[in-house]
Amino acid sequence: MLVVMQAGATDEQIAAVVRKVEQLGFRAHVIPGAQRTAIGITGNPGPLDPGLFEGMPGVIEAVPVSKPYKLVSREIKLEKTIVRVGEATIGGDELAIIAGPCAVESYEQTMTVAEWVSRLGVKFFRGGAYKPRTSPYSFQGLGEEGLKILAEVRARFGLKIVTEAIDHESADLVERYADIMQIGARNMQNFSLLRRAGQARIPVLLKRGMSATLEELLLAAEYIMAEGNYNVILCERGVRTFAQHTRNTLDLSIVPAVRRVSHLPIIVDPSHGTGRRDKVIPLARAGVAVGADGLMIEVHPDPDRALSDGPQSLTLPMFRELVEQVREIAALVKRAEQEMAPM
Amino acid sequence: MLVVMQAGATDEQIAAVVRKVEQLGFRAHVIPGAQRTAIGITGNPGPLDPGLFEGMPGVIEAVPVSKPYKLVSREIKLEKTIVRVGEATIGGDELAIIAGPCAVESYEQTMTVAEWVSRLGVKFFRGGAYKPRTSPYSFQGLGEEGLKILAEVRARFGLKIVTEAIDHESADLVERYADIMQIGARNMQNFSLLRRAGQARIPVLLKRGMSATLEELLLAAEYIMAEGNYNVILCERGVRTFAQHTRNTLDLSIVPAVRRVSHLPIIVDPSHGTGRRDKVIPLARAGVAVGADGLMIEVHPDPDRALSDGPQSLTLPMFRELVEQVREIAALVKRAEQEMAPM
Amino acid sequence: MLVVMQAGATDEQIAAVVRKVEQLGFRAHVIPGAQRTAIGITGNPGPLDPGLFEGMPGVIEAVPVSKPYKLVSREIKLEKTIVRVGEATIGGDELAIIAGPCAVESYEQTMTVAEWVSRLGVKFFRGGAYKPRTSPYSFQGLGEEGLKILAEVRARFGLKIVTEAIDHESADLVERYADIMQIGARNMQNFSLLRRAGQARIPVLLKRGMSATLEELLLAAEYIMAEGNYNVILCERGVRTFAQHTRNTLDLSIVPAVRRVSHLPIIVDPSHGTGRRDKVIPLARAGVAVGADGLMIEVHPDPDRALSDGPQSLTLPMFRELVEQVREIAALVKRAEQEMAPM
């Protein structure tokens, strides 16, 4: 249920609604909007009676939410969410580019990429300190040592750090060192970890699972938001199909599909989405053209010697090429979408 | 095997190689290039001895072809194929747009769309006279009557006609009335029909099957080319996956994948590829951004009353919007690809 | 719509209903049952008024059919269809086994397998004379010469011949030489060929397409039945998924799913369904255990030298092993299903 407040509702009126919700044993989510504030209610086992709230001062109406997901839904918040990290944003007017190596391998490798990336005006840096690897015998990341290198990248270049947490323990450290906590595709339905991410003070980048439906992706985001963390960024990174010419099949249609039903920003990862270096630039262009809020790109100074995902990492010159191309397309799409009447 | 001729090889020298191939009981495919002519050999059950040809006048070398597909391969023809229909082209510098209703339903409906489409400078018109429908009880198309309406579209508006053949009988008629013969996704491995298309005097638009791999798509094209028709256009139209937010999952990564191994042009059909009207424009933009040579778009004056595929047909104003957006992106991609060193 | 006749309805009363249907411009399908006859109506563009028929002599009621498929549905015919070829049956009490080489390669190869197979009491023989091959350069079958060898198999061993038609031309020949016309997976939605099969005087074995849904499979069968051929056998042969440990993923759950909604028999092909010899026996056992009416098995005297599909063909001793194992399971399942109350 969503309780919609009047435009001039006072803080006290809002607080009264929240208290009422909590007295009923449910959870209240205050969602400020450009025009008015709304209060989402979760935790109720069945439909609630609108009359419980509609007589309260400052309340316009109490409306049931028809979808299985609530806080992620446009029904509850019409305006698009803009995730802010300092002066950088994801979901706003500017195309957000997150770039860096698959894994933090060493101080030198990381700094080399970070310097390049920052020179191109890119604002977000990625790099894995905890790597979920298919085999227990593969390189699993540098752990906290890697996080410290990432913190150094922030200190030196002002880049915002995006890095993955794989369990409660690493989540504690990621929250301490990084700016955005990534939840990987393999953990998209690790509900215990999603709840932990929902308690983090930093935004969460949630990657779509390899065979997750749109609804499952949104409900995974709902797990995070239900804990009170409303800064969630979705990420398409390819799904598993019979096709073999790419490692995964990048499903770009999910971008407009998310836009239609959710206010959350969504970005595209063509590096994992294709698994092949020569496909990354074309699919990055396509991801921006389809309307994504940003891109996540793997870049490595020497991809053939990368400890993980070398075959899909761009060289630094290729990455510069990519950035130039996608910025032009982003400008064009932004203009087109502003001209079009909302569909 | 591919026999490569010298730059100044005479017609007689070329003819001599062809005769030699035919005497051996195989088939020779003369492939003219910008610099030199090559002769592809098919029908040989095993590898051939290069010595059979390398001593002949005008021959530079005879090289084995390593892929299961030969005539579609870049190994045999490095330059991209440009399919020409009168002054219109697919695979050349200009983005090819093929638009029209799913099915030819009536004279009026068809002419209305054709007039709109031609005014926007679009050069190709689509419309089904023979419709392969999942149910035997659905509208199956107007047949030859539909083809006559399409011929009238060409006469009045100068549009090139693209329409589907579903068996030998309809192929005879399509060849008589239309400019490009379409082979639908459900018939991509109807090898008897592919052979018939290979004997047609008009180009063939070959749609990817719903679960076809890249190699299967190329080998289907090879069936057509092996019969002597080298004007083949490939078309991505979505594949079948677990995802349910679109009717099919549009696999745009196949565009750069085809580009890498084949000289054939490839276009994208976001109408079938998504099955949802509100996804067509974003995915059309993405299709052009990924580097496709063209688009195939369903347009209907009154989609809600369409006899087939109404939910995915654009209204006329939406189509105009699409054309404007994709032309800008096409110009940008063309420029970018010319600047980039070949990867 | 289904017009249900009284138990004692006369031939004349039935004929009157048929005439009435045809006068309305639709098609009537007389479906005799154990208790009563029913008349299915197809070709009507929308719902019919039951009153058109319910007043006629001998008619009990006229009921609309709710599914998109009609003639294949249990709504129209509750009793299971038993396809009879001479004294042999598919869909009856006995497990039907269809065995033989993938392709008819030579007289000797074919006779060797046929002799073995017939000695084991198997009643149906398979062998391709027309092979739909992914590559135009692969062995495409012996054509009519192959059909003559198959006819010889019937003459010498009394085996019923099952072989594939790939277009109208081969369908004419298959109808002349064989007992059951097979439509392959790649042609499951070649609707022109399905119509031709519907006009054949012999039963049709329809293989499920590589990514066909249950409904698409049933509607493909409906195409055949709508032309008047009610002897259709369905066949599960594996679908395309991300999994790589078998060539296709055998979807045995379609067997009870077909049973629930259709009266048509369904068999399982574990040879194509797995593509790996060592998986054929276990999956054949599973196919029978799940309740299939029969099996289709590839057997070759020397699989390593087979011209097609060698890796999935059983040796003759392995096939004997298979037959013994599945017959025991079939008996057990038959007994179990008779004891169980219908679900």
Place this chain on the structure above:
Amino acid sequence: MLVVMQAGATDEQIAAVVRKVEQLGFRAHVIPGAQRTAIGITGNPGPLDPGLFEGMPGVIEAVPVSKPYKLVSREIKLEKTIVRVGEATIGGDELAIIAGPCAVESYEQTMTVAEWVSRLGVKFFRGGAYKPRTSPYSFQGLGEEGLKILAEVRARFGLKIVTEAIDHESADLVERYADIMQIGARNMQNFSLLRRAGQARIPVLLKRGMSATLEELLLAAEYIMAEGNYNVILCERGVRTFAQHTRNTLDLSIVPAVRRVSHLPIIVDPSHGTGRRDKVIPLARAGVAVGADGLMIEVHPDPDRALSDGPQSLTLPMFRELVEQVREIAALVKRAEQEMAPM
């Protein structure tokens, strides 16, 4: 690498090899066999020199392992693993049946099912105390209270308890109360949880992820075994495909595929594998016929009122029917496999 000891190697000789491995910084896994003991080595970043071990007393040879998975492989242990829980076994001669409700909902519901199940001679009881649910607003299980009810089931009926852990915290409790720790499909690549399961003193039942390949499943098991817990049972529970007639597509071919490369037992879950009550018995029969070591079945006294997965739960009478049918098939398959020469 695998170090193979002589038949009469002494404990001291074995211990010396283990010490040598550990001095090199790697991990040694002592694998007792019927004839001889072997020592698996993991943790080595690259190939080892066999000469390091081949000169040591009691060593026959040191052989490299060619697969990415090692401890799960038949290369390292030829004999099938039999997981023992008291007198009950999985992977031995007897078909293992694990049955119970999807979730532990109440004391009464659980005891009702347990009594039924135990009367049929079933030895393992399932029931979720921690439920990974797609929506954060669905019933998430009774937690430790549920585990206490399960412990009571063991005390009263002697049933062995199988229940799911979803994170480190629940794993601690599951290890305390249950006999087998289940890792669910959504956590198959939650590597942190797999490592925790590898440190448990009880066997682990590992369910295949919804789009996991055979290799990924085996490497997930390898994560558990690499920590020293060699009692792992695999479980096929359906994968995600385009098909819609069942909730998932049960991929029975993975049973013989696992058998070929691994010594671990594998069972089948037709309840999740189909998601439809009327498909459970046929697919259970098929699972046993294909050669699975056991079944996992959801049973509920009143499925329509189940708090989760009601549509796929069997009623108690249906479950009895299932048990009778599959035991006959199991006996038949066991006999057949003993008669057959190994392939």
